[in-house]
Amino acid sequence: METALLEIADELYGLPLPDFTPSRDALAKEHKADKELAAGIKGLKKASVAAWVVNLLVRRDPEQVEQVLTVGAALREAAADLDAAQLRELTKQRRQLTAAVTTSARRTARGEGVKVTESVAEQVEATLTSAMLDADAAKAVRSGLLVSPIVATGVGELDLSAAVALPGALGFEATTRSVTVPEPTARPQLHVVPDPEADKKARAAADERVREAETALEEAQAAARAPAETLAELEARTLQLQAEIDELRTRIAEHERALEETDDEIAEAEEARDEAEEAVAEAENALEDARRARARLDR
Structure with a gap:
């Protein structure tokens, strides 16, 4: 079951981002006879934009990704060997390479109709840097099954x-997919095929977005509680100290x-x-005078 699920996940995470949820739900329905597999498919989480961009890069430009991972392996080896000179050189190369590959990833995503913001680009570069610094992060990137960026x-x-x-993603490698460019003179054949389940899929996609937004809100609220509690504790401590x-x-x-009174006393x-x-x-003195007077009387 795990092998089948990994193959299906490989297919899903290689799709354009808007197609993920309806395709996942359709595949879960297609495999409903195998309840365990269907549940596994249904449980696959939609990738964030940054994770999707990295997954896209792994499939479309594996050579660049392998170059990143190769430099990363050399960087980790230099760090283990305490080779300062090589470490400095590889660190410089790492920064240049991750920046260049991130630029390439943004261009590839733009070709898929996805505009990558600066914030998302930073997450993509952080993920590539992580793959250089950590061997397991490199395996995660190579799998093409990321759902969130790595730091x-x-x-x-x-x-x-x-x-x-x-969980099995760390031992998996994504299937590479080249982009097919049609001949300039070729006349494309367009076929409009109505999808009988289009409305159902649209509602399912909308429901998925609602669930994801609710989850994000819950996570944000949970993250906000700790600072609020800390602030309340600090304010209470401030009042106590005051x-x-x-x-x-x-x-x-x-x-x-009391000191002034004591000084007066x-x-x-x-x-x-x-x-x-x-x-x-x-x-x-009076006693001495009296004694002298008495002594004179005795004489």
Whole structure:
């Protein structure tokens, strides 16, 4: 079942982006006799624009992709060997190559009627860079079954479970497809074939877009909750600290008043001490005078 599903996924992810959902649903219906396979087909997630562009590049221009992956393998080997000179050269080559291949990918996508924005182009380049830095990311790119862009730093283990359509994608290689260019003088034969299930497919595609939008909204809301909770905690902490500061200021003011009062009491005590010492001195002098007077009487 896994082999059949990979082959079907290879076909689906090589289609123009708008055709993915109706084609997937039609194939799921076609294989409804095999419930497990039909469920697997139905569970295939539509690729983001950036992932679709990379998948398109893998199928349409495999030589450029292999060049990227080859430089990436050499880059990882140089990093493992701690070859600084080669690492610098390959890093420079990596940047030039990913930029050039991204430009080529945008041109290929434009040929399919898809305009690639700067934001999407950055995600495409990040995915190609990731494929250079990480061996598993390279396998994911080579599979042509990406559903979301990849961001790797080259440090630590990379979780690709959400980036590829199927777990078996990392051992799979996409089927390359060349673009057939008609002869300039050839007269195309146009046939208009009505699709009896066009309305149903359109509704299914619309439902899929609604589900994807709902999922994106839920993910955005979930991502927003953590900063909001952090902000609330920090605001509460700020109020607590401000209250503690106010309390400390009150205590400082009280201590300053007590200090002033103590200083006054010290001054008064010093004055009383000086007066007492002066009285003692006077009493000692009086005693001495009395003793001398008494002594004179004895003579």
